[in-house]
Amino acid sequence: MGHKIKKIRMRLNKITVEKDAFNLNKQTNFSSGSRSIWRETHSRVNVSEIIGRDRDRDMIVKRLLCPDADKNPFIVSIVGIGGMGKTALAKLVCNDERVKLHFDSRIWVCASEEFDPKIILQKIIKSATQESTIVQSIHLLELEQLQAKLQELLQDNKFLLVLDDVWSNIRGQWRELRDLLTGATIGSSVIMTTRSSEVTSAGGSCYDHKLKGFSCQQLGELPKWLHKLLRLKILAIVGCDGISTLPDGIQDLTALKLLRISDCSELGGRCRPNGPDWHKIAHIPNIEIDGEQIVAS
Ligand SMILES: Nc1ncnc2c1ncn2[C@@H]1O[C@H](COP(=O)(O)OP(=O)(O)OP(=O)(O)O)[C@@H](O)[C@H]1O
Ligand SMILES: [Mg+2]
Numbered sequence: 001m002g003h004k005i006k007k008i009r010m011r012l013n014k015i016t017v018e019k020d021a022f023n024l025n026k027q028t029n030f031s032s033g034s035r036s037i038w039r040e041t042h043s044r045v046n047v048s049e050i051i052g053r054d055r056d057r058d059m060i061v062k063r064l065l066c067p068d069a070d071k072n073p074f075i076v077s078i079v080g081i082g083g084m085g086k087t088a089l090a091k092l093v094c095n096d097e098r099v100k101l102h103f104d105s106r107i108w109v110c111a112s113e114e115f116d117p118k119i120i121l122q123k124i125i126k127s128a129t130q131e132s133t134i135v136q137s138i139h140l141l142e143l144e145q146l147q148a149k150l151q152e153l154l155q156d157n158k159f160l161l162v163l164d165d166v167w168s169n170i171r172g173q174w175r176e177l178r179d180l181l182t183g184a185t186i187g188s189s190v191i192m193t194t195r196s197s198e199v200t201s202a203g204g205s206c207y208d209h210k211l212k213g214f215s216c217q218q219l220g221e222l223p224k225w226l227h228k229l230l231r232l233k234i235l236a237i238v239g240c241d242g243i244s245t246l247p248d249g250i251q252d253l254t255a256l257k258l259l260r261i262s263d264c265s266e267l268g269g270r271c272r273p274n275g276p277d278w279h280k281i282a283h284i285p286n287i288e289i290d291g292e293q294i295v296a297s
Contacts, residue, residue, distance in 0.1 A: 014286075041164045043108035045091035049225055052214040053085065057092045063207050064093070064160065064189050065102055073161070073181055074189040077200035080211030086193035089211060090162050093191060103160040103189075111192075115168030117176040121146045124161065128153045147180055158185045162193075169198040178204060216240040227252045236260040243267050250280045258286040 060076060067074030078086045093099060094106055109123045122138050125146065129135065134149065141149065161181075168174070181190075192203055200208050220242045227249025235256060237243065244266040250256075259281055261268050268289045270277040273296050281287060287294040 039112040041110045071206045073184050075205045076191050077205040077208045078193045084211050104157045106160045108162045111163045112165040158187045161190045166192045166194045169202040171202045174203045234258045239263045241265050259284045260288045
């Protein structure tokens with residue numbers, strides 16, 4: 001009986017560590033007002049920080065460079081669950097050298113807010129023009145004037161428009177937006193990112209790229225920027241046979257409370273107290289290797 005209670009206590013302690021590390025006692029308020037500000041995105045990316053998405057990027061770039069001739073604009077969707085890396089992938093594509101060469105302009109619009117074609121049009125024009133007078137007066141323009149401005153900006157201009165984080169599956173709104181983009185220079189394309197395939201279907205997507213998690217087997221090392229994650233509290237490395245050693249920078253992660261390594265053939269052995277990587281992780285209070293709690297000898 002005493003043994004069982006001890007085991008339960010140990011499990012509860014472990015849960016407490018994980019709960020604190022994930023801030024599970026805090027509530028996050030997703031009111032519609034704060035959501036759009038929090039979710040607002042931009043096109044910049046440090047390409048070297050995005051790992052394991054080269055194949056996905058190449059598949060999308062290939063489609064953009066050879067779009068279906070009868071689809072104008074050609075619409076590509078990146079679909080996947082929240083946090084899977086849709087926006088990150090759209091940024092990778094948008095910043096790819098082949099894409100930069102192929103399109104005359106690249107326009108990034110964060111569509112998290114209401115998907116009103118007029119608002120989207122205003123955002124497209126704002127993103128496509130450098131003229132501050134237009135940007136300042138844009139909210140005064142009627143749809144007809146906006147449409148004329150857009151035609152002027154996009155004339156003889158093969159563009160790539162990224163609509164990031166789209167939620168609308170209202171076909172009427174999409175039809176109106178597509179109508180506004182009709183007459184675009186041949187080869188112009190739209191990339192939308194969304195969590196829902198209902199949205200891609202309403203949007204008339206020509207190619208859905210379903211984004212999935214990638215296998216850790218492909219990883220040869222942990223990302224170089226790991227040492228920057230100074231507030232990281234839990235790190236789990238699972239099924240990464242290709243990772244044979246931890247980066248030195250892990251010593252800087254002083255907030256790390258739990259390191260869990262499992263099914264990594266070489267790494268587990270190196271991270272035990274007599275192993276060559278132990279000095280990098282000795283400061284972490286809870287270390288688990290293949291389910292075993294490790295204590296310094
Ligand atoms: N392949 C990757 N390598 C490194 N970091 C990544 C990768 N994919 C995504 N991330 C990071 O994970 C976080 C979530 O990614 P992202 O915002 O792209 O997800 P999402 O699918 O667009 O989510 P949402 O549905 O909420 O918009 C970001 O901080 C992003 O930089
Ligand atoms: Mg996103």
